[in-house]
Amino acid sequence: MAEFELTKRAFQFSVTVLKFFGAFQLNSEFRFLKIQLYRSVTSIGANITEGSAGSSRKQLAQYYSIALRSARESSYWLKLINSVFSELEKTKMESIIAECEAIIRILGKSVNSLKTSTK
Secondary structure (H helix, E strand, O other), rough: OOOOHHHHHHOOOOOOHHHHHHHHOOOOHHHHHHHHHHHHHHHHHHHHEEEEEEOOOHHHHHHHHHHHHHHHHHHHHHHHHHHHHHOOHHHHHHHHHHHHHHEEEEHHHHHHHHHHOOO
């Protein structure tokens, strides 16, 4: 997948998550979940964008690796929230989780490819 397309997809994923959870109110003791999710989700696109501005394939691989870790963290928070809060729209949550998993697969393949080509 081209860098621009991946950047765009990660950006749209962040927008989707922010809008969906922005409308969902959590009790104060669970608010940290939303904050952690927001941080990890927005980190994906930010690191892809930052890596694309790098000067080498090695730098790109490093930023993509960070984005991959953020995507995995996002997947964890999404699955946890989905399991704990039954009032969430399940179809939308499944769609969000599926998109996160797709981004993880794309980033994983990209990181492997970049690391192979820089050796």
